[in-house]
Amino acid sequence: MARLTTTLLMATALVATAACSKKRPEVLPPAPGAAPTTPAQTGPVDPNGGVTPGSAADFKRSTQGDTVLFGLDMYDIDSTARAILDSQADWLQRYNNVNITVEGHADERGTREYNLALGDRRANAAKNYLVARGIAPSRITTISYGKERPVALGSDEASWAQNRRAVTVVVN
Incomplete structure (x- = not known):
């Protein structure tokens, strides 16, 4: 009788274990190391890389920069500044419907009033x-933020x- 009980317990355990096992999924995941394939692009390719011509992003990408630096207590346009402003002027001539604001800035030294006036002179020099x-x-509009x-x-x-x-900022 002990043998029959042991056999019945073993059979019951096997049936219970088989009922709990997971079923194999119909679609298997890719093998390790296999990269998923991306579909080939069928539409036209944007030659501008997603940048709209005449936009602020296009301005930054197409010019030598949006910032002209100055010496201490200076607001004259040196050769480096001329090259940057020349590239800005070329871009602005291409997009004659775009308006800009030139922001003048100063370092922290000096009074608030002095730095606002100096920032104004710098913005107007660039303009x-x-x-x-x-x-x-x-x-072109100008504004001074001073320090x-x-x-x-x-x-x-x-x-x-x-x-x-x-700093030259594209407004529209």
């Missing part, structure tokens, strides 16, 4: 250069040099 290159003055919007936080010459700037 006047662009106007001399043939850009309509009605397309209120530093790009580099720090009280050293490297930070101050980055904060003495005029």
Whole structure:
């Protein structure tokens, strides 16, 4: 009788285990190391890489930069600044429906009033250069932020040099 009980218990355990086993999925995942294939692009390819011509992103990509740097207490346009502003003027002539704002900035040294005036002179120096290159003055506005919007936080010459700037921003 003990043998029969043991056999019945074993059979019951086998049936219970078989009932709990997982069924094999119909679709197996890819083998390890196999990369999924991506469908080939069938539509037209954007030659601009997704950047809209005449946009702010196009301006930054197509010019030598949007920022002109100045020396301490200076607002004159040097040769490096001329090259940057020349590339901006060329772009603005291509997109004559685009307006810009030139922002003037200063480093943290000096009074608030002095830095606002210096930022204004820097923004107007950049604007006047662009106007001399043939850009309509009605397309350019200027604003001075003085020392209120530093790009580099720090009280050293490297930070101050980055904060003495005029930045061209595409408005539309």
